[in-house]
Each structure stands twice: as C-alpha cells, then as structure tokens.
Amino acid sequence: RIYKKVYDAFERxxxxxxxxxxxxxxxFLSSLEERANGYLSRLNANDFHGIVRLVRTAEDSATIKLYxxxxxxxxxxxxxxxxxxxxxxxxxxxxxxxxxxxxxxxxIFDAATSSFGDSKEQEFYNVIDGLDKxxxxxxxxxxxxxxxxxxxxxxxxCPVYRIKKADGFDKSDMAxxxxxx
Numbered sequence: 001r002i003y004k005k006v007y008d009a010f011e012r013x014x015x016x017x018x019x020x021x022x023x024x025x026x027x028f029l030s031s032l033e034e035r036a037n038g039y040l041s042r043l044n045a046n047d048f049h050g051i052v053r054l055v056r057t058a059e060d061s062a063t064i065k066l067y068x069x070x071x072x073x074x075x076x077x078x079x080x081x082x083x084x085x086x087x088x089x090x091x092x093x094x095x096x097x098x099x100x101x102x103x104x105x106x107x108i109f110d111a112a113t114s115s116f117g118d119s120k121e122q123e124f125y126n127v128i129d130g131l132d133k134x135x136x137x138x139x140x141x142x143x144x145x146x147x148x149x150x151x152x153x154x155x156x157x158c159p160v161y162r163i164k165k166a167d168g169f170d171k172s173d174m175a176x177x178x179x180x181x
Contacts, residue, residue: 037052
C-alpha cells in the first residue's frame with residue numbers, strides 16, 4: 001500500500017510537470033506572437049503587414065507564418081514581408097530575453113533592407129531607431145554608385161557611421177586592407 005501511494009504521488013507530480021510544460025510553452029508562444037505582431041505593425045506602418053502566427057509543430061517546436069486578417073495564410077509573402085516578419089519575431093525574442101534574464105544584447109543585421117523599395121528604407125530606419133534596442137545595421141543603402149547620399153542620411157534620427165577602405169588598398173594583398181570610421 002505504501003508503494004502504491006508513493007507511485008500515485010509521483011504519477012501526479014509527473015502529470016503536473018507535463019501540464020506545466022505544455023501551459024508554459026503555450027503562454028510563451030502566445031506572448032511571443034503578441035509582441036511580434038506589435039513590431040510587425042510598427043515596421044510596416046504604412047504598408048500591409050499581416051498577422052504573424054507561431055504554429056506549433058511536432059516535438060515542441062513552432063514555425064512562423066504570415067496570415068491575412070481574414071485568416072488565410074499568405075503562402076508566398078514578398079521578400080519585404082518575410083524580412084519584416086522574421087525581424088519582428090527576432091525583436092520579440094529579444095524583448096522576452098530582456099524580461100526573463102534582465103540581459104540585453106545588440107541585434108546585428110547585414111543588408112536588412114535589401115528586399116525593400118527606396119520609399120520604405122527611411123521609414124524602416126526611423127522605426128528601428130525608436131526601438132529600445134541596440135541595433136547595428138551594415139548596409140550600402142545610402143550609397144549610389146560609390147557616392148554617399150548625405151541628404152537621405154540627414155533625414156534619419158539615428159546615428160550613422162560610415163566605414164570605408166582607407167587609401168592604399170592593394171587588391172591582391174589582403175594585409176593592406178585598412179578601414180576608417
């Protein structure tokens with residue numbers, strides 16, 4: 001009888017852990033989705049942005065999908081829509097990491113706006129500047145045929161640093177590469 005009671009107690013504890021794990025995952029995905037949709041609407045303020053859904057798959061994983069407000073999945077989102085969808089989830093993960101661990105880390109993007117049109121670039125950079133995150137974006141967005149578009153840069157509210165190769169670069173000798181900021 002004692003062993004039966006011990007077994008029953010452990011069985012209840014086991015079921016409680018499984019239930020808590022399931023509930024925690026559901027709450028986490030819900031919170032992540034809510035935050036991601038907030039960022040998605042900010043990143044696409046004047047454009048269609050859709051709704052991010054984190055759809056659970058096997059083995060406690062999830063996939064990111066974009067839906068229209070009528071509930072239909074956007075099967076082939078544009079490059080711009082995909083970029084902002086994934087960025088919004090990344091920002092949401094960063095938010096939750098900061099809340100849970102009280103740690104923050106920089107977000108580094110390489111050619112983040114390569115799928116955007118010219119009209120969306122300025123809006124995108126100003127939204128990024130408004131985020132409470134350190135974001136480093138490596139881009140050639142403000143260069144046209146080797147010339148810096150200073151007027152476009154002056155319209156931004158975020159700090160901009162230009163990194164360029166110093167004079168004296170020998171294309172056949174990697175040791176000669178020097179950069180200036």
